[in-house]
Amino acid sequence: MDALDLARWQFAITTVYHFWFVPVTIGMSAVVAGFHTAYVRTHNPAMFRLTKFFGKLFVINFALGLVTGIVQEFQFGMNWSDYSRYVGDIFGAPLAFEALLAFFLESTFLGLWLFGWGKLPEKLHAATMWLVHIGTVLSAYFILAANSFMQHPVGAQYNPATGRAELTDFVAVLTNKVQLVTFPHVITAAYMTGGAMVMAVALWHLRQGKRNGLTDAYRTAVRAGAILTLVASIGVIVSGDIQGKIMTEVQPMKMAAAEAHYETSSHAPFSVFSVGNLDGTEAKHLIQIPGLLSYLGKGDFNAEIQGIYDLQRQYQQQYAGNPMTRDEVTNYTPNIPTTYWTFRLMMGAGFASMATAILALWATRRSAMARNDGAAGAMRARWWHWMIVAAPLLPIAANSFGWIFTEVGRQPWVVYSLMTTANGVSPSVSVGYVATTLTLFTLIYAAAAVVEIKLFVRYIRLGAEAEPEPDHRDRDEDAPLVYSY
Structure with a gap:
């Protein structure tokens, strides 16, 4: 392998790994905000425990997603310097908005949510998690705007004197036809993933049969997650159909x-x-x-x-004679086996996720809950265990296969019709350098995966623990903020 192949492998591994966390973060932030709002409206202690429980899982995922996402920016400058030089004028604007507006919004209000129990007015406190969710959605929008430029470059012109693409219309970049259909497709897929995660965790507790008086709460969580998964999957199908037609037009x-x-x-x-x-x-x-x-x-x-x-x-x-091609490109066909099978695996995993949501709704209907000690009796079969494990993994797999298809199917272009991938790699980076960083990143990410899984499993097993509810009516304005977990 040469430096180009290794750089592509490194970016693929780190990006796909990072994107495991992104849809879970977006989807679960909406679910946690929904549970918190339900608690504020009803003051049901079970809703408070569900909010804190799934809030812990959300924070773990958010932290790992943040750490793994930082690596992407380093790769742009180190392994893909020619690409960064070419698109820097265009990418600078949406990525700056993502960092300074979206990420600051979600991180600031996540801090207020974590430290604000019993300190902020309860409605304002619940609103902070909704603002976290809005921040994750805005972050996705600006990043997808940058990626959509790679799929269908608009709002820029090539300057042969500098060898760079220069931004001419920022609004055109943000309203790219590819962006306008990719964004709802990705966001609905994220809701589908977050709903499936909540559904699977609550199903596991129902199946265990030890629910500490939270049978109704876990049932509510299962059904809320399953309904969100099903409704979002319809959005995925509709937006995916439109996306296929736009893709045929531009690629x-x-x-x-x-x-x-x-x-x-x-x-x-x-x-x-x-x-x-x-x-x-x-x-x-x-x-x-x-x-x-x-x-x-x-x-x-x-x-x-x-x-x-x-x-x-x-x-x-x-x-x-493309000016951004060092070597004459003779093959404009992407890798056929990868594009063919990732396209089908994406759809297959998505439809399978819908099936798990339907089964979960069937298992937790009231008539089933009334028999055999609730859903635990209906879910004694061994295959339920595997379904609970598969439920959150299927939409994550669908997201990953979808992005692999999107990026591999664009090859040999890194910016479609303007710059080939071979021209984007850093010309002075050696094979040894990329091989070393590839090995280190893979090992670090493997260690991070172990940490993520151990933390997730630990807090899932603990379940929705009983905690004293905050008294928002008698707040001590001068008391120091205390971390909620």
């Missing part, structure tokens, strides 16, 4: 690669499952739906979808 090669669609044709079929050689040139479609690829790409079952062969010839002529 037709990615859609063709997603199906290993080599020959241009109308009424193009979609294969749910295929076997054959890895590059897809000789494939046996075991399950195939006629016209579905045409519908996914253009909203018409009879529409024509360009094939890989025609697009390859078109791009070779269109991008010949």
Whole structure:
């Protein structure tokens, strides 16, 4: 491997790892805010215990996500200096907004939420978690705006004198057509993930049968998480359908690669499952739906979808002599096996997550809870254990496969149609340097994974412990703030 391959592996490993925490953070912040609001409205002690319980899990995830996210910015300057130089004028604005507005908003109000129990007016205190959630959503918006520029560059022009892309319209970057459909797709996927996490944790406690008088509370948490997962999954499907059509418009090669669609044709079929050689040139479609690829790409079952062969010839002529290409690019086709299978694994994991939510709602219906000592009796079967484990992992996997498909399917471009990935790598970084940092980051992230899992498991097992409720009516304004956990 050369430095380019190692740098790509390093960025892929650290980015996918970091993104495990992002949808959980966004989704769980909304759930915790919802539980806190329910407590303020009802003063139900069970809602208070659920708020504190899931708040602990949220804080653990937030901390690990923060630590792993910092590494991404270092890589831009160290392994991808030419890329950073090229897009710095465009990326500087949305990433600055993300740090100075969104991240400061969520981190500041998270501190107020953690230290504010019994110190802030209860409605204001509940509002701080909603502001944390708004901060996570805004953070996602600005980061996705930067990524959407890589998928469909707008609002900038290339300056041959400096060799850089220069920002000409910041609003165009923020309202990029790719951004406007990617953002709701990612956010609804995050709600789906957060709901599944809450659902799985509460299901585990119901199955254990030792609920310390919190049967109704855990049942509420299960059903709230399951409903959020199902409603969000509908948003994922709708936004994903629109995203597929935008993707076909701006990156037709990615859609063709997603199906290993080599020959241009109308009424193009979609294969749910295929076997054959890895590059897809000789494939046996075991399950195939006629016209579905045409519908996914253009909203018409009879529409024509360009094939890989025609697009390859078109791009070779269109991008010949690209000023941002050091070496002549001859292959504009992404890795077919990766794009083909990640696209299907993304959808498969998403639909499986929906199935777990439906099963959870079925298991916790009132008639089931009234029999066999509640849901524990209905969930004695061994397969429930595996479903509880799979429930939060499935949407996380769907998110990861979706991002792998999005980024691999854009290759060989790092900024689509403007700069190839090979041109973005730092020219002076050696193989030894990248190999060393790749090894160190992988080991550090593995250690962080152990810490994350141990903390999560520890606090999940403790459950919603009984704690004294804060008395917001008799606050000592001069008392020092105390960390809530």
